[in-house]
Amino acid sequence: MSEDRMETEAPEEKKDVTDLLLQDILTGTLPAGTWLKQIDLERRYDCTRPEVRRALDRLSQKRLVQHNPNRGYQVYELDDQRTREISDIRVILETGIADRMIANATPEAVRDLRELANVFDEMSFRGSIMEHYDANLAFHRALLMLAGNIELVNIIAEIRQRTASAPVSQWRTRARIEQSAREHHLMVDALEARDLPELRRLIEIHIRQAPIKA
Template sequence: MRPDEISQRIMADINSGVLRRGEWLKQIDLERRYDCTRIKVRDALTYLQSKRLVEHIPNRGYRVPEPDAVREGQIGEVRALLEAHAAGDIISQATDADIARLRELAEAFREAAFNGTSFAQIEANYAFHGVLYGFCRNEVLRELMLDMRQQGPAAPVGQWQTVAQLQRATQDHFDIVDAIEKRDLDLLRRCISGHITGLGREEKKSDDA
């Protein structure tokens, strides 16, 4: 399912603050705001929920997510542990062709970061990480990583609130690919952990000095 114009307009209003954090998204109000049918509104909200850009509360409806820094930090810690553990499979399974493909996906994310829409950024980010997860041979671990990713902060609302954050995320993708190409497991684990938690960049720089 691809985002349509209504999804993008809702997302633009969330990013600009027109629709505020914690605000309930009443379907009748959205119909009037965007001059569209109820079906279009429902489809848009379903899509946005699938991307964690809005949340659905049973028996109540949809709303713009409230930030929860503590929980997001805890989820990040667990994700870092799981994905760092999977790094061994990435190193052993990724071929030269796979590495070239990852670099192409990192380039695609950079292009989306600076020239694309919010949705293009989300899709490019998912594509890059989807390939990384694919190298994990443990199916249960792979499922856990995907599940924890779904519980994390939504992007770009939760992760990329500034241009600097988006630039760091872009560089992190290239750092991860470089570590895989070097077949450096310790470096890859630090890059993955730093990408998720926002820590470890200075360590990586000192290694390259």
């Protein structure tokens, strides 16, 4: 009838302001420390004041922006201390479920993971920064899904968002990207071989972004 006209007539889909602001923070378009003035965001995303406010409130709940009462909001500036703490948490969680990932690693799951690792490789050549980021997310999401704990997947996704502003800038280096890609494949290898210690070692290396050895 008249419901499906939108798809072609209005290509600019109405995405949520929260997501748009989140993307700009994650991609580094709005660097850490930037003051997020409501007027500016209103014009930037062509939305109303309450929408801006809700987005800022949500992101401050997620600790992505800092709220200074009667002063304003600014992109969260995370120090090395906190970055290390968050990495520690991820290491504990993700190595803690490595055994379950191996237990549920069916041949089909391994094949799917390999495909997602390949997509990541592909995107590092031809994709935009956001497509690349999404491909990475998709791989890790599928990997964590093997543990059979959906809540855990969501929590790790939230945690990773808290510290994503730094890694994205680290991604700028070609060497780091290629190492990540290699680590993805190595993790799938360890998964297929059901080598628990090796998988745990790789996960820790991957999270801490340490130089790979051996």
